[in-house]
Amino acid sequence: MNYLLHLSILFTLYACILLSTSLMAGLTNLITLAQAAFIGMGAYIGVWLMKGLGLPFILAIPIVLILTGITGLLLSLASVRLKGDYYILATIGFQSLVFSFLYNCDSITKGPMGIVGISLPSVFQSASHSYLYSGLVIGIAFVVFSVLSTLLVLRSPFGRVLKGIRENETTMLTLGRNPVTNKAIICFISSGLAGIAGIFYAGYIGYIDPTNFKLDFSVFILTAAIIGGMGNLTGPLAGSLFIVAVPEALRLLGLQVSHAANIQQIIYGLILIALMRFRPRGIAGEKSF
Amino acid sequence: MVSDIILEIDSVSKSFIITHNSSITDNHLLVLDSLDLIVECGKITALIGSNGAGKTTLFNIVSRLIDAEKGSITLYSESQEYNLFKYKPHQLASLGIGRLFQSSHIFEQMSIIDNLLIGYQYGSAEFPYANLYIPGKSREIDGRAKAKALEILKTIFGTDHYFWKQRNQVAGRLSYGQKRLLETARLMMGNYKLMLLDEPTAGISPPFRIEIGRLLEKMVHEMGVSVLLIEHNMHFVREHADICHFMHNGRDHVFGTPADVLGNEEVRRMYLGA
Ligand SMILES: Nc1ncnc2c1ncn2[C@@H]1O[C@H](COP(=O)(O)OP(=O)(O)OP(=O)(O)O)[C@@H](O)[C@H]1O
Ligand SMILES: [Mg+2]
Numbered sequence: 001m002n003y004l005l006h007l008s009i010l011f012t013l014y015a016c017i018l019l020s021t022s023l024m025a026g027l028t029n030l031i032t033l034a035q036a037a038f039i040g041m042g043a044y045i046g047v048w049l050m051k052g053l054g055l056p057f058i059l060a061i062p063i064v065l066i067l068t069g070i071t072g073l074l075l076s077l078a079s080v081r082l083k084g085d086y087y088i089l090a091t092i093g094f095q096s097l098v099f100s101f102l103y104n105c106d107s108i109t110k111g112p113m114g115i116v117g118i119s120l121p122s123v124f125q126s127a128s129h130s131y132l133y134s135g136l137v138i139g140i141a142f143v144v145f146s147v148l149s150t151l152l153v154l155r156s157p158f159g160r161v162l163k164g165i166r167e168n169e170t171t172m173l174t175l176g177r178n179p180v181t182n183k184a185i186i187c188f189i190s191s192g193l194a195g196i197a198g199i200f201y202a203g204y205i206g207y208i209d210p211t212n213f214k215l216d217f218s219v220f221i222l223t224a225a226i227i228g229g230m231g232n233l234t235g236p237l238a239g240s241l242f243i244v245a246v247p248e249a250l251r252l253l254g255l256q257v258s259h260a261a262n263i264q265q266i267i268y269g270l271i272l273i274a275l276m277r278f279r280p281r282g283i284a285g286e287k288s289f
Numbered sequence: 290m291v292s293d294i295i296l297e298i299d300s301v302s303k304s305f306i307i308t309h310n311s312s313i314t315d316n317h318l319l320v321l322d323s324l325d326l327i328v329e330c331g332k333i334t335a336l337i338g339s340n341g342a343g344k345t346t347l348f349n350i351v352s353r354l355i356d357a358e359k360g361s362i363t364l365y366s367e368s369q370e371y372n373l374f375k376y377k378p379h380q381l382a383s384l385g386i387g388r389l390f391q392s393s394h395i396f397e398q399m400s401i402i403d404n405l406l407i408g409y410q411y412g413s414a415e416f417p418y419a420n421l422y423i424p425g426k427s428r429e430i431d432g433r434a435k436a437k438a439l440e441i442l443k444t445i446f447g448t449d450h451y452f453w454k455q456r457n458q459v460a461g462r463l464s465y466g467q468k469r470l471l472e473t474a475r476l477m478m479g480n481y482k483l484m485l486l487d488e489p490t491a492g493i494s495p496p497f498r499i500e501i502g503r504l505l506e507k508m509v510h511e512m513g514v515s516v517l518l519i520e521h522n523m524h525f526v527r528e529h530a531d532i533c534h535f536m537h538n539g540r541d542h543v544f545g546t547p548a549d550v551l552g553n554e555e556v557r558r559m560y561l562g563a
Contacts, residue, residue, distance in 0.1 A: 173352075
């Protein structure tokens, strides 16, 4: 039972992360490999607000959202000059920058030592599994927030403009829309949501260190987002289910833990290749790659 | 005099640098050479000229997608003068300038109805989460946009038309001619005063050409739009244009009524091949 609760919480965490990724990479043509950096920023800023300044969890969330959002907005402005693959390189650069900062500025971040003793606020007072139940309730609240944020974009004139920019920027210019500002806004929303996923991550796992937020995590997120599909609601949710289910399936097959991690990588790689060939929209996505 | 003019193009020059692999020297290709041109209010002004004469280049300069080397372009609208070179490309729609490109610029992944809706100027209702902080206003604007799109589909094309029947299907499935028609109709969603139409009838079958001609007349005579029209179809020019300009060597070589220009000795020799 506890294990099932844990898996459900992981699902909510990944759902938040993939929803945020889908808003940026799915609704615009800004493929990003810096999502882990935003999650990390959110986690570290959130922990500092809570442990350093003593702010309650609920107050740390909006501050994290705004700070990581603004950072994402600024990064998106690089896309004015850097198109396509060059923008991806810029996000990798930003990802490395954040990691180096977290790793090396140990007076602020405690560096490789990491920060321990973080916790989520408890929602219930005295249930037997209170910590996991609290985590699940908070996770669901985060997912609902991310889903609503996504849905309100998808179903709005703003979302239509983003899809237009994704297809043809020049046409959108002559129809009176500025691609730069619209992309900046969606990057604010996307990075902000990734940031608050980070604070949830820190709270639930209870421990953060810079290696949790490295480039390979960003690659993993983008892979999962592509496998699930982007540009709609079901794609990211399918992707999250997939991330949680694959290791379990491997475990059921009786694979040793030491092998499972490697085999998982191979499986992700193979599935990605197969999907690109046969189902370029991912399992349930709207945007094709 | 000024009140009758909507657009004044004043000695605009543009050259492209052509780099040859084999030589070190750059070649300048002078496409527009101190071009002067006037678009009159409420009229259809045709712009004709050989392939490569620089017609699309001129449109790109007016749309601010590329810069001219010299000259100026002035828009006269509601007794105001606007120096277009001070504006960014995305600001021209709100000045009332619409553009149809030479190739299909339909949003293939969007539905037919969304392709129309995206032509509407939503203003503040297009801010993210507008329906949370200005719910009344955003619902009202949204409603107006939808009503306008449905009205265009119903009154212009009719409920028997495939646009109406397939309005929720993706536009990518439409034929080329259908896409061009939809794109022209999309321009009617905005509040344009001047439309730059780049070969709306190229690659279009006769029935569709008639339909596009009908839209054009409707825009000019019912909506009060002025049109600058690039065309290679001389029947279409003769039928719809009020004034015709023949571009040659980067200049406005001959202009006048379509009958005069198309009957001109030089135009016949250099362009019509007769
Ligand atoms: N970006 C560019 N770089 C270099 N040369 C260009 C560029 N754009 C246009 N040209 C050249 O400028 C000339 C004019 O092109 P333009 O597209 O304006 O012609 P056009 O009159 O619209 O012709 P058509 O009737 O075939 O559409 C052509 O010789 C073209 O090769
Ligand atoms: Mg052309």
